[in-house]
Amino acid sequence: MPDLLKIAVNGAAGRMGQRITALTIADPELELSAALEYAASPQQGHDAGEVCGAGKCGVTISSELVHRVDAVIDFSLPEALDSILPACEERQIPLVIATTGYTDAQREQIAAAANSTPIVMAPSMSMAVNLVMKLVSDAARVLKDNTDGVDVEIIERHHRFKEDAPSGTALHFGKLVAEQMGQENHIHGRSGRPGQRPHNEIGYHALRTGDNVGEHTIVFGMMGETIDLTVRGHTRDSYAYGALAAAKFVASQKAGLYSMNDVLGL
Numbered sequence: 001m002p003d004l005l006k007i008a009v010n011g012a013a014g015r016m017g018q019r020i021t022a023l024t025i026a027d028p029e030l031e032l033s034a035a036l037e038y039a040a041s042p043q044q045g046h047d048a049g050e051v052c053g054a055g056k057c058g059v060t061i062s063s064e065l066v067h068r069v070d071a072v073i074d075f076s077l078p079e080a081l082d083s084i085l086p087a088c089e090e091r092q093i094p095l096v097i098a099t100t101g102y103t104d105a106q107r108e109q110i111a112a113a114a115n116s117t118p119i120v121m122a123p124s125m126s127m128a129v130n131l132v133m134k135l136v137s138d139a140a141r142v143l144k145d146n147t148d149g150v151d152v153e154i155i156e157r158h159h160r161f162k163e164d165a166p167s168g169t170a171l172h173f174g175k176l177v178a179e180q181m182g183q184e185n186h187i188h189g190r191s192g193r194p195g196q197r198p199h200n201e202i203g204y205h206a207l208r209t210g211d212n213v214g215e216h217t218i219v220f221g222m223m224g225e226t227i228d229l230t231v232r233g234h235t236r237d238s239y240a241y242g243a244l245a246a247a248k249f250v251a252s253q254k255a256g257l258y259s260m261n262d263v264l265g266l
């Protein structure tokens, strides 16, 4: 029987961390080796399986990565980067980064760490979202020379607990569109009297309601017709299964920065 891949979950008591923990315990190819939370978390010392509702698993929540693992999966907060990235970089532990909301400086820090250890980083681990990213990129390429112009707006909906806005996924959709169409202005909502809409603009609109696990609509508005490309998550498992696939992928890669396109072969 092949060895089980040893997984550490960073942010283990969070909404995503709990699903990653539960699905790791349930996966016959994986072994939960560590469940990490910030040092002052009230969940410290609790059994990670009990915290996520999977039943006692014998791994207690702790704040330091002590044992060697085959991959770390991080769903935490941008502020938590320094508690996990240096350890993975120094010990060459493969890392899956799913957290969003990083600063440019933090992104550079991650890219530098990828010179020493393999890292998969993606604002969405969902297969459906990553496929729609391809479709959006294709649509933008085809529409870029439309004679009367194309107005691109990105609408996203997430749960009321989400702390960053717009979502990392919405920002990535905007980047993909701008790479094809060249928009330089990226604006967030509109109010007052901004005047007529310039073509050289992408508008982002972030809704925060209830327990929505994530929806994105990319609008290509033209004279006479509109294309809306929408992708909706139904449960957090759409992200969690993608993150487990990313962990299995990254565990056998050389140092470098990888995306979900590499994981999913898109």
Ligand SMILES: NC(=O)C1=CN([C@@H]2O[C@H](COP(=O)(O)OP(=O)(O)OC[C@H]3O[C@@H](n4cnc5c(N)ncnc54)[C@H](O)[C@@H]3O)[C@@H](O)[C@H]2O)C=CC1
Pocket: 010, 011, 012, 013, 014, 015, 016, 017, 036, 037, 038, 039, 041, 075, 076, 077, 078, 079, 080, 081, 083, 097, 098, 099, 100, 101, 122, 123, 124, 125, 126, 164, 239
């Ligand atoms: N790439 C993707 O597919 C997805 C990304 N996300 C992103 O993942 C992140 C987490 O989302 P949620 O689980 O909803 O948030 P959450 O707030 O429920 O969970 C975050 C967890 O990180 C913990 N944490 C804070 N500081 C820490 C530290 N220093 N070390 C270890 N753990 C620490 C918190 O205590 C909390 O339990 C967000 O940035 C979100 O945007 C969420 C869903 C999908």
Ligand SMILES: O=C(O)C1=N[C@H](C(=O)O)C[C@H](O)C1
Pocket: 100, 123, 124, 158, 159, 162, 166, 167, 168, 169, 170, 213, 214, 215
């Ligand atoms: O916070 C969330 O929930 C999500 N965050 C990610 C993002 O910011 O894009 C991915 C997903 O949309 C859910």
